[in-house]
Amino acid sequence: MRTYDNVFDMLKDRGLVAQCTDEEAVRKLLGSEKVTFYIGFDATADSLHVGHFLQLVVMKHMQDYGHRPIALLGGGTTMVGDPTGKTDMRKMLTREDIQHNADCFRRQMSKFVDFSDGKALMMDNADWLLNLNYIDFLREIGVHFSVNKMLTAECFRTRLERGLSFIEFNYMLMQSYDFLKLARETGCKMEFGGNDQWSNIIGGVELNRRCDQREVYGLTFTLLTTKEGKKMGKTEKGAVWLDPEKTSPYEFFQYWRNIDDAEVQNCLRLLTSVDLDEIEAIDVHDGKAINAAKEKLAYELTSLVHSKEEADKALATARSLFSGAADADHMPSTTLTADQLTDGKIGVLDLLLAAGLVPSKREARQLIAQGGILLDGEKVTDPTLTVAEEALRGGVVVKKGKKVYHKVQL
Structure with a gap:
């Protein structure tokens, strides 16, 4: 079993680290003190999905090594909508819808991250974004952003041909301001996010330096993608949700059981705590070994997201169906x-x-x-x-x- 003194080495070894603003400084920081870091979650639906799960896995790894996560609910930023990865403007949600979604997120996150006794914080950027004075915000924050530089960012550049609304153009400033606010109020030193958030994270790092001469850092983790480069977590019925009412435990189990052979080792690395030596020992040319690995992946993840009992049921149902017994009790x-x-x-x-x-x-x-x-x-x-x-x-x-x-x- 591989062991690590520094969480950064473990994240790197498992392939979770995509980009880092200063790898040497971040490794030293994570090895020398208990760091407060944050990940943002825009409340665009009433459940977290598979894409969010990778972020929760990273938060749990960090917490296990003594660092303090902040789960930042995007009650304010969701009112605007992140243009990253979108070909069209997001649907505008009401404040009531966003609050309901954020409440659902709170309940789900508590299964993976320990929020007791200040070990982790859950905050909502609506608390500071919704009451901002726009002129003051432009004078304090907007002055530090170059429009020319922003337009070169991937999140904006891909939208220019189809049209980018002015409201979305403000998103980078708002996310950057979140980092500044959290650094000032909680001592937050790092922002984590998916690799598609790199430009927004850099904005926050630079804003902290310009406004407060504070050194903070950003780290993005590997996106969960198929071998074709498409984001994982979609089926014909839509997203694979963590809410059992939206995606049943059996459907969740089957999603992972049926992934492409080429993706199973990577998913075990990124999403589970299965030892790397065991993962690397899987014979990718042996169909029986690959099937056993897929079953292990599906079982581990269903146990984590739902429960061991639900994982046991899903495994038994899957095996009975595969053998032709077709017990329908626990199938979707x-x-x-x-x-x-x-x-x-x-x-x-x-x-x-x-x-x-x-x-x-x-x-x-x-x-x-x-x-x-x-x-x-x-x-x-x-x-x-x-x-x-x-x-x-x-x-x-x-x-x-x-x-x-x-x-x-x-």
């Missing part, structure tokens, strides 16, 4: 309502759509034509097939492809 399910039926039945295309197994009827027809849909073990060959109310009351099991099982009931 959809309950239809009577108004979704016509004359006491529903068409198979509508059923697949209602269950979230396909994004459109066109793709449902294509799957059926390819022999990729089974209902209660029988291959569906006719896209006009209907399922009767009586069958739905008992529940029908849909199998999509080789690995996806879903129960549909009334």
Whole structure:
């Protein structure tokens, strides 16, 4: 089992560190004192998702080594919206929606980070951003930012062709001000974030230096991406959420169990505490070894996000389905309502759509034509097939492809 005296060495060894403003200084800082650092979470939905989970993993690693995390809820910045990685402007949320989302985040984060006795702080930038005097803000903060330099930042540059609103252009200033505010009030010395946040983090580091002559640091961690470079955590039904009401524990388990073979070692490195020697010993050319590694990844993450009990259930269900036993007790399910039926039945295309197994009827027809849909073990060959109310009351099991099982009931 590998051990580390400095958390930076561990984060680096596991491949979590992408960029750092001053690697030598950061390593020395993290090895010589207990550092207060922060990560921001804009409250754009009522649940955290897989993309956030990597950030929570980093926060937990840091806390385990004695450092103090600040989880900064973006009650203020969410009112504006970060243009990073977006081709269009974010939907404008109400203050009430944002507050509800932030409250959901608080509950979920507490499962991973210990907020007791000041070991971690949870703050909300609405407390200082919503009451800012705009003229004072421009004079104190805006004066330190070069528009020419901002336009070269990746987060803005990719949006210029499609259009960048002035409200979004303020986002970098607001995030930078967060870092200044936290440094002044809590002694925060570091900001962490995904690698797509590099420009915003640099803005905060430079603002601290210009306003207060304070040395602070920024570190970005590796984004969770597929081998094609796309962000992980998406399915046909949308994001993979940490909330069990939005993504069931079984669906969560299956997402990790079914990732591409080439991604399993990287996910074990980045998201779990499995020893690196064990991860590196996986024979990537042995199908049996890869499958065992995927199962371990899915089990570890489901235990962390949900519970060991839910992980045990998901593992048992997955194994029974794989063996052909098809125990439907713990598989994901959809309950239809009577108004979704016509004359006491529903068409198979509508059923697949209602269950979230396909994004459109066109793709449902294509799957059926390819022999990729089974209902209660029988291959569906006719896209006009209907399922009767009586069958739905008992529940029908849909199998999509080789690995996806879903129960549909009334």
